[in-house]
Amino acid sequence: DVEKEKETHNYLSKEEIKEKVQKYNLAVTDKLKMTLNSNGIYTGFIKVQMELCRPPQTSPSSNGCMNTLHISSTNTVGEVIEALLKKFLVTESPAKFALYKRCHREDQVYACKLADQEHPLYLRLVAGPRTDTLSFVLREHEIGEWEAFSLPELQNFLRILDKEEDEQLRSLKRRYAAYRRELEAALGEARTPG
Known part of the structure; x- marks a missing residue:
């Protein structure tokens, strides 16, 4: 499935994107539809669960909550992390955080850290709107203690x-x-x- 995702991401034509966006919008149940622009770029929403070991330097209520973020198909993981931190007025460095995709397959849950250059909205489009199939999680980066500063x-x-x-x-x-x-x-x- 992962290889299929990478392969289709590289080779989707404007027509295939249009078809996938229409199919996605038909399956949406929460009115958070995607919009396709004439240039082939699409916009939509992703939901991100905040799972932080300790509350960031902001209101503790931001930890554990589900956040909805409106993004473009051109937005990268790095940009999504920055947008989430900005939304919650978190002053810590984005390098301290990582975005994970959580996939559910055959009663198993897999969490995979996303590379900074991946496009979360594309992953959402391919997986469809159901968060029980694919969800996003923001966690503190699992790197050496000092490297995050x-x-x-x-x-x-x-x-x-x-x-x-x-x-x-x-x-x-x-x-x-x-x-x-x-x-x-x-x-x-x-x-x-x-």
Whole structure:
């Protein structure tokens, strides 16, 4: 099925797209139809489930909800992620997130991370309007802990660590200076004949 999707995406003519859009619109039950423009580009809606480990730096209510996004057939996964983050005023870097497609086949559920250059509306068109066949999920990127941060964020972390290190060092020096004074005082008392 995946190979078939890739193959048809590369070779769909304007007529085939027109036919698929008409077929899609006949199957729609929630009035979220697709519109085909004369240039062969079509627009429509995708629904995206937010599944984040922790609420992003915005209202916690955005986590777990289903979002409807109006997009074009030319919009890529990267652009969809950016649009979702903008919609919810999420200030974190889009690099921290990934869009997955969830497919249901023969009582099995498969989740597959989409490449940034894939086109979600095309996937929706090919699968049809039923979300039990295909759905989209936004999750935090499964990459190394530091790789998701931008360069300015990493530099800021280093500044914070340097400041904490300096503070710890000053505290340690104060503690040892106090300990030295106590030892020297004890030694002075021991040396003085009593």
